[in-house]
Amino acid sequence: MTESRRDPDAAANSAAWAETLADLHRRRERSHSMGGADRLAAHRASGKLDARARIQRLLDPDTFRELGTLVGGEVAADGIVVGSGEVNGAPIMVGAEDFTTVAGTIGSGSNSKRYRIAELALRNKIPLVMLLEGAGFRPGKHGGRSPTDLLAQARCSGLVPTVSAVLGPSAGHGALVAPVCDFRIMSRHGAIFTAGPPVVKESTGEDISKEELGGPDVAVPSGVIHNVVDDDAAALDDIRRYLSYFPSSAWSYPSARSTNAAAAPRSTPELLDIVPRDNRRVYDMRAVLDVVFDDPDWFEVQPGFGRGIVCALAHLGGHPVAVVANQPQVMAGSIDSDAADKAAHFIMVADAFHLPIIFLADNPGMLPGSRSERDGVLLSGARMFTAQTTATTLKLHLTLRKAYGFGSMVMSLLGFDDQVATFGYPGATMGAMSAGALSRAAKADTELSEKLHDAELQASFNSAKNLGFDELIDPRETRTALLSALQRGLYTRQAPAQPVLRTAILP
Structure with a gap:
């Protein structure tokens, strides 16, 4: 100055x-x-x-x-x-x-x-x-x-x-x-x-x-x-x-991490030891997440509530994703009211911020019984169904062993549901109900029960014949199949991100 x-x-x-x-x-x-x-x-x-x-x-x-x-x-x-x-x-x-x-x-x-x-x-x-x-x-x-x-x-x-x-x-x-x-x-x-x-x-x-x-x-x-x-x-x-795991707002997409060896495609032979072939045996779905996603340091949301479903944030190929997975360790993976409510909220949050959602299905359906009905399982299931069917983000589905009735629908095993990809393991069973439950409901004799059981074992192949799944995959191909589908789906991001416009009223 x-x-x-x-x-x-x-x-x-x-x-x-x-x-x-x-x-x-x-x-x-x-x-x-x-x-x-x-x-x-x-x-x-x-x-x-x-x-x-x-x-x-x-x-x-x-x-x-x-x-x-x-x-x-x-x-x-x-x-x-x-x-x-x-x-x-x-x-x-x-x-x-x-x-x-x-x-x-x-x-x-x-x-x-x-x-x-x-x-x-x-x-x-x-x-x-x-x-x-x-x-x-x-x-x-x-x-x-x-x-x-x-x-x-x-x-x-x-x-x-x-x-x-x-x-x-x-x-x-x-x-x-x-x-x-x-x-x-x-x-x-x-x-x-x-x-x-x-x-x-x-x-x-x-x-x-x-x-x-x-x-x-x-x-x-x-x-x-x-x-x-x-x-x-x-x-x-x-x-x-x-x-x-999240973008700053609904006007942007989640950012991918810097890619490294953990983000690369790889075989998952460990799943042959983790996932029992016998549908009646239990296993921990968290062990599947440890193997399929980039590293076992994924983030679980609400682990102490609605424990029949695991809701988690993870990375696949460096990309943030939301995971909704049945937990066979809890009620054989049945979906109760709490699990459905938890998943509905989680799905809506993931959708709002454009996180791809990966559904890993292994459930015998919605939890039956008088207590479940008093808890409003149908209402909660409808809430989850509405949340996931109105979600506009990328959706990928894999049935590991079973997905029955409405329990399959809320997990996005549903035709014309805008999935990027649907996969199943060979031998996966599905339908309105299990062969055992159907036999009891129909008071089937031994011969009919055996036929129903045989048909159940062929369900995944029969579904694949009609493109019920995009592909049946070897469990060892799980990560590679999901990663490839995700990378393909991400090409939809050819325009700036915008907030989700919600028109559905949750039940």
């Missing part, structure tokens, strides 16, 4: 700026101190990270940019730390409730911050992650027509990936954030409920602990929470893993 342009009062200006910036620094320091040293120490002593440490653990180093730091004034950040950062090199929006500050409750300022980051996630077409540990709305701070954060978050659904982690007690309005998200994870310190124990005691007289009310042993069987891990660090690491 030339001497003529220099402000003659530069020294005075510098002093004035120094005073103003010192005030800004003091205000920021007040916000960064959260609930104070004593509360932070007590929080950490319980085995949990504080809100700011959680954000730092989640994000790539030195990428966090906070917004709304000064909201709340003397109430540090108004009980929630929010901003943007990067996960695996891609931007996200993130919010972390601060339980050390007024129990992470929601005031008018923090409600605005929550709304703002959800709004920005959708506007910028990037994921939204919410780290929850709070007691809901602050007494006396909810009213009027200020927009609720849930409105903005709901608008994100199916357009940008949304993830929540319950890392401590989460109650009331704040707890509603989790079930609105695509993926929900909880630490062993977490609990989630409509209202906490004091309110329950006052309202119903029930004396109950946080853990009994909404801890992992309640939240997982109810389906509210998908995955449970030991601590904050594990939950945050799993969020990073989960997001690695």
Whole structure:
């Protein structure tokens, strides 16, 4: 700057700026101190990270940019730390409730911050992650027509990936954030409920602990929470893993990993040892996934709920895929209400973000019986059927040993279902019901029963004669067949990705 342009009062200006910036620094320091040293120490002593440490653990180093730091004034950040950062090199929006500050409750300022980051996630077409540990709305701070954060978050659904982690007690309005998200994870310190124990005691007289009310042993069987891990660090690491399979939004396709030896075609002779030829013998479908996909480090969603179906994120030839697989270890692979509901949600999330879905079928049908009917298995099955038949993403199907009745349809063994490929193993059985069940229903004699059994054994070949499968494959060809079909199907991506337009109403 030339001497003529220099402000003659530069020294005075510098002093004035120094005073103003010192005030800004003091205000920021007040916000960064959260609930104070004593509360932070007590929080950490319980085995949990504080809100700011959680954000730092989640994000790539030195990428966090906070917004709304000064909201709340003397109430540090108004009980929630929010901003943007990067996960695996891609931007996200993130919010972390601060339980050390007024129990992470929601005031008018923090409600605005929550709304703002959800709004920005959708506007910028990037994921939204919410780290929850709070007691809901602050007494006396909810009213009027200020927009609720849930409105903005709901608008994100199916357009940008949304993830929540319950890392401590989460109650009331704040707890509603989790079930609105695509993926929900909880630490062993977490609990989630409509209202906490004091309110329950006052309202119903029930004396109950946080853990009994909404801890992992309640939240997982109810389906509210998908995955449970030991601590904050594990939950945050799993969020990073989960997001690695997804594009930033429904306006882009998932990115393939750099190809390496693990991504190459290869024979899978191990499957001859894993998958029994006898349809009545059990095996672990997870062992099949270990062999077929690029590596055994795939990510299972909701492993403790609806265990008759395995829902997983994996890589095939470096490409992210969603896997829906029957689990013969559980009820012989029968599909109950919980499994169907889990799969329906998983399919819709995968479809929304253009992940190819690979169906691995080995089931005797929907779970029969009075208890199953009371649980609404038909309704849940219809929900899964609708989700998968309206899915517009790439779909691949393989029947390993059996797929009967409606259980085959929900697993995409269905003509004119827009599959990229349908495969079966030789000897796979299918039909309205098994030969044994049909014999009992028809009160068949020995001769007829044997004929029905022989026909069942020939079912895969008879189906193949009429192109019921594109091809019957040797189990040793499984990975190569699926990979080749996937690579062919990916050529449909000759136009920019667009959000899925949903017209079906889920049953």
